[in-house]
Amino acid sequence: MSGLDIVGPQFAVLLAAGAVLMVDALMPQNRRLVPYIALLGLGASAIWTGTWVARDNYQEAFHGTLSLDQYAVFFYFLFAGITATVVLASIDWVNQEGRGQGEYYALVLTVCAGLMFLSAARDLITIFLALELSSIPQYILAGWGKDRRSSEAGLKYLLLGAIASALLLYGMALLYGLTGTTLLLGIGEFVASPAGEANRSVLVLAMALLIAGFGFKMAIVPFQMWVPDVYQGAPTPVTAFLSVGSKAAAFAVVIRIFFEALGADFLSSDWANVFAGLAAVSMTVGNVMAIVQTDIKRMFGYSSIAQAGNHMIGLAAISVAGEQFTLGASGVLLFVAAYAFTNLGAWVAIIAISQKIGSDQIKDYAGMWKRSPVLTLGLAVCFVSLTGIPPTVGFWAKLYIFNAGIRADLGWLVIIGVLNSVVSAYYYLGVARQMFTGDAEGAEKVRTSPSIGLSLGVATFGVLAFSIVPIPLITAARDAADIFAQR
Amino acid sequence: MSALFLVTIGIENFLAVGALLFALGFAIALSKRNAIGVLMGVELMLNAVNLTLLTFSRFSPSDRPVAGATFVVFVITVAAAEAAVALALAVSVYRNRDTVDVDKINLLKS
Numbered sequence: 382m383s384g385l386d387i388v389g390p391q392f393a394v395l396l397a398a399g400a401v402l403m404v405d406a407l408m409p410q411n412r413r414l415v416p417y418i419a420l421l422g423l424g425a426s427a428i429w430t431g432t433w434v435a436r437d438n439y440q441e442a443f444h445g446t447l448s449l450d451q452y453a454v455f456f457y458f459l460f461a462g463i464t465a466t467v468v469l470a471s472i473d474w475v476n477q478e479g480r481g482q483g484e485y486y487a488l489v490l491t492v493c494a495g496l497m498f499l500s501a502a503r504d505l506i507t508i509f510l511a512l513e514l515s516s517i518p519q520y521i522l523a524g525w526g527k528d529r530r531s532s533e534a535g536l537k538y539l540l541l542g543a544i545a546s547a548l549l550l551y552g553m554a555l556l557y558g559l560t561g562t563t564l565l566l567g568i569g570e571f572v573a574s575p576a577g578e579a580n581r582s583v584l585v586l587a588m589a590l591l592i593a594g595f596g597f598k599m600a601i602v603p604f605q606m607w608v609p610d611v612y613q614g615a616p617t618p619v620t621a622f623l624s625v626g627s628k629a630a631a632f633a634v635v636i637r638i639f640f641e642a643l644g645a646d647f648l649s650s651d652w653a654n655v656f657a658g659l660a661a662v663s664m665t666v667g668n669v670m671a672i673v674q675t676d677i678k679r680m681f682g683y684s685s686i687a688q689a690g691n692h693m694i695g696l697a698a699i700s701v702a703g704e705q706f707t708l709g710a711s712g713v714l715l716f717v718a719a720y721a722f723t724n725l726g727a728w729v730a731i732i733a734i735s736q737k738i739g740s741d742q743i744k745d746y747a748g749m750w751k752r753s754p755v756l757t758l759g760l761a762v763c764f765v766s767l768t769g770i771p772p773t774v775g776f777w778a779k780l781y782i783f784n785a786g787i788r789a790d791l792g793w794l795v796i797i798g799v800l801n802s803v804v805s806a807y808y809y810l811g812v813a814r815q816m817f818t819g820d821a822e823g824a825e826k827v828r829t830s831p832s833i834g835l836s837l838g839v840a841t842f843g844v845l846a847f848s849i850v851p852i853p854l855i856t857a858a859r860d861a862a863d864i865f866a867q868r
Numbered sequence: 869m870s871a872l873f874l875v876t877i878g879i880e881n882f883l884a885v886g887a888l889l890f891a892l893g894f895a896i897a898l899s900k901r902n903a904i905g906v907l908m909g910v911e912l913m914l915n916a917v918n919l920t921l922l923t924f925s926r927f928s929p930s931d932r933p934v935a936g937a938t939f940v941v942f943v944i945t946v947a948a949a950e951a952a953v954a955l956a957l958a959v960s961v962y963r964n965r966d967t968v969d970v971d972k973i974n975l976l977k978s
Contacts, residue, residue: 506939513946517953524957532960533973539954540906540970544897547913550943551890554917558883558924563935610976 387442387449389429390457391494394464397422398490405483412482416475416832419468419486423493427461430454445564446504455714455861456500456633462843463626463721464493469836470729471618473736478527478616485525488518489622496626500633503641505553505563508634509546512598515630516542519623523615534614541607542597549594555587556642568642578647588643588652592659595638598631601693602663605686609670612682617735620678621728624685625721632692632717636710639696640865649699657697657794663690664801672808676741677731680808684767685724687805692716694798695782698789709789711855711862712782718854719766719778719847726840727763729833730756737827743812747819753827755834757816759841764809766844769802774847774854781855882923889916903961903968907954914947 495515502508524535560571596604667687674680698709750757766775786795896909925936
């Protein structure tokens with residue numbers, strides 16, 4: 382088994398990043414091809430991952446620091462899909478911006494490689510490096526725009542992100558000091574031994590620091606203060622990327638760390654309780670704040686906090702031993718995938734609309750139905766799915782995760798979740814209602830370019846297909862989460 | 869003579885210094901209004917983590933305690949990369965706003 386095969390999917394993405402830079406620098410007349418090279422790399426990455434599945438090639442690599450299992454494969458496909466959609470949705474904006482074609486796509490691809498490493502990492506050093514590999518390019522991307530808001534967003538994101546990763550690192554240092562190893566499985570062995578329970582206070586401290594560090598990436602209360610600002614200030618394609626990409630990866634790595642390293646019974650009830658509390662607060666704060674927003678990107682920032690709370694119900698729902706242990710985890714995976722399709726679809730429509738009308742204000746979306754029926758319909762479908770109205774993929778994901786919550790005796794949390802869904806319907810469907818019934822500001826049609834249309838098509842096709850036939854997605858999520866049941 | 873000193877300074881002293889530096893860095897990062905000052909606080913936090921990691925590595929009972937030292941090398945590298953990006957963004961903000969005071973960088977408000 383060669384080393385190249387082990388990192389093949391990331392290698393393909395990074396190779397494409399290098400190729401993109403070279404083409405941009407050496408062949409400026411072919412600059413228009415750059416995004417398609419990026420897409421080619423992502424396609425190659427997905428195919429490579431596909432051959433693993435076909436060969437049933439699941440294994441540990443690099444002395445257990447990377448784990449190529451069904452769980453990692455699930456996220457590899459997800460990240461390749463997310464990044465491809467974002468690349469497609471970025472083409473117009475980057476052309477309009479007219480500079481740094483190569484750099485922009487190279488950074489996007491680097492983020493993708495970092496996210497992939499993050500979902501496969503099984504070692505504290507690898508996790509930290511993968512996290513920074515995905516974060517640092519995101520800080521640059523957030524500050525990419527020419528306007529003042531963008532650089533402000535980039536700086537805010539970076540400063541708060543750096544503080545969060547320092548907290549995370551201290552937690553990792555404590556774990557290393559206590560257990561003498563950086564491998565998650567080694568830490569897990571120590572924690573499960575009698576010595577682990579004897580050092581419970583240190584473990585709880587390390588756990589709190591880890592939750593703070595990853596909570597920043599997951600965008601949960603109380604680590605959410607950057608979310609609305611960065612979502613509003615960053616260029617819209619970048620916002621779309623970080624709203625689904627880094628959130629998904631953060632959940633991926635949190636599940637892995639907490640199940641494999643801190644999964645011992647005496648500790649798991651602790652962090653499940655913490656996650657339950659944070660889930661309730663995140664859902665409530667996010668939804669209530671989203672109602673009063675007038676800027677659609679900011680509204681999505683708060684709604685993203687609320688959705689992170691929904692994800693976390695799955696993290697909290699592990700307290701039952703045995704088969705049920707992974708029900709919550711598979712719920713998180715299902716929710717992550719459903720949220721990725723739906724939110725990306727919504728963002729692509731927002732990119733297309735806001736580019737043409739030059740505004741992010743919700744009131745300017747009034748009457749959009751008359752100006753662009755296709756975009757309006759796509760956005761409306763995504764809103765319905767984000768709210769969780771049957772029979773959309775968002776509904777199946779919510780049903781699954783609420784079911785996991787009820788089976789783990791978290792009835793109170795599920796009730797809060799359902800109430801919050803009602804609140805979220807108010808602002809999601811409020812925007813949709815304005816778009817269908819409001820009076821249009823201008824009469825001119827909002828046209829979409831082929832690339833935007835394609836990415837919107839991909840995302841809404843994902844939403845619709847998995848709404849009608851959710852079973853394959855649920856099976857994939859279950860298979861992926863099952864690797865934690867074999868411990 | 870020097871060996872005697874080493875015996876009296878145990879792991880808990882090193883860890884205490886690390887924790888103190890970390891807390892100081894955190895306090896600086898949260899209280900400084902200049903973006904560069906915040907960044908310096910973060911650097912202090914990261915170096916406190918490095919000290920802690922090295923302490924654990926040095927006092928580890930394991931026969932190959934390299935993981936901690938390796939970790940430190942990576943943290944230093946990443947901190948350098950992060951600082952480079954941070955300074956570039958700070959320059960970009962300064963060009964736009966003529967200030968890097970985080971209280972005055974407040975265009976993004978609901």
